[in-house]
Amino acid sequence: MKPTLWQRMDQLARNLLPVLLTLALVLVSAVPTRLPGFSAIAPMLTLIGVCYWSIARPDLMRPVVALGIGIFQDVLLGTPLGVDALVLVVAQGVLVSQQRFFFGKPFFVWWWAFGLIAAGAVILKWVLVAALYGRVVEPAPVVFSYLVTVSLYPGLGWLFARVESALIKEG
């Protein structure tokens, strides 16, 4: 039976959730927290979003979507244009290419993989920013930011998994 227009719209909205949630993370990362010392460890939330959905639902987190999210982040947050775009596209591409490896694996394997991908992403961003600015970025805050990002992955991942099982049906 062919789905009705309403059913298709409903499914489309559900399928857009991963992208919308990741875009929301861009905005959340700019919310003034007013926590003392937070800046030194500000996590890369968008990377968590893109990486989680690239493993969980690669059909809903396409490379071009990752590029779009990256450009949005660059433009809104003031990173040099194209840097986050490249980092997110590469992270998405690497994860999707290992899709078979992740199939049926427990969550801590995803976490471990994210740790590796995030390390690569941070190093890539560090090199790109240094090359575009012509100056070396202090490594210490970058390392702290990486550690916080990796430690936030299970929490956000759990939240995304709940959203996925509750709202996004099998595609």
Next chain:
Amino acid sequence: MKQPAGQLSRLGTFRSLIQRFAFLALITTAVGLMLLGKADTLMAERLREVVADAFAPILDVLSRPAASIADLMENIRGLAALRAQNAELLEKNERLAQWQAVARQLEAENDGLRSLLHFVPSPQASFISARVIAVVHDAFVRNLLINAGTHDGVRKGQAVVTGDGVVGRVDEVGSRASRILLITDLNSRIPVIIEPSRTRAILVGNGAEQPRLMFLAGNAAKIAPGNRVVTAADANAFPPDLPVGVVSKIIEGKGVFVETFVNIAQTEYVRMVDYGLTGILPSLVGDGEGQ
């Protein structure tokens, strides 16, 4: 109808080729954007201004509960320390009353001397106040978005301060939101003077909490930790003598570091200082305004 196996596998190869090509195209797009952003800064700036303008209302709404939660936490912490604070404030009040008397006396004396000398006072500054709606503060970029733009008189290059000292300067101006480049950002360089030796230097942001002093003019040996750092009027970038921070540490071979007076993480409101200076960041959109 059954398809021959060879056709299927050829189709698969073709598809994976297409996918690989699409992926490469996206990477090329990202690299192209990087080069474009570097070559055509005007376009990148306009794009940022438009997007910041469009998302300013959302960021404004998001920043409010965050501020309320922070206020609540501050209140709870304040309650615990109430008694001690009260005693401290009473003592301070007494001391300040004495200072007030001294200040009044000096003010009167100053007025008298000025009239004797026909002294030309510094131009009066006007202020534009705005709320911080977004804080981008990580290892790579450090800037703020505020909810004021060209409509409110914000102009590129204006110095941005709080009650404590200098925050940064206006970098991009939209119609209702503007971006402020913090003095700790990798791209920030401001001329400063180190008191009391009046040594001139450039304060260079390094993406960390404490910016560094470079290009020290004169005797660097006279600088010691605890010395106050204020803005210099060189290059018309900043109004003179706005407080910036204190020299925190001097590391041989690494340089002189400055602890800023303003705690950027806690900043909720900022003020743009308008002395009618042109600034060192002339608008790229040749509107000729203030040039």
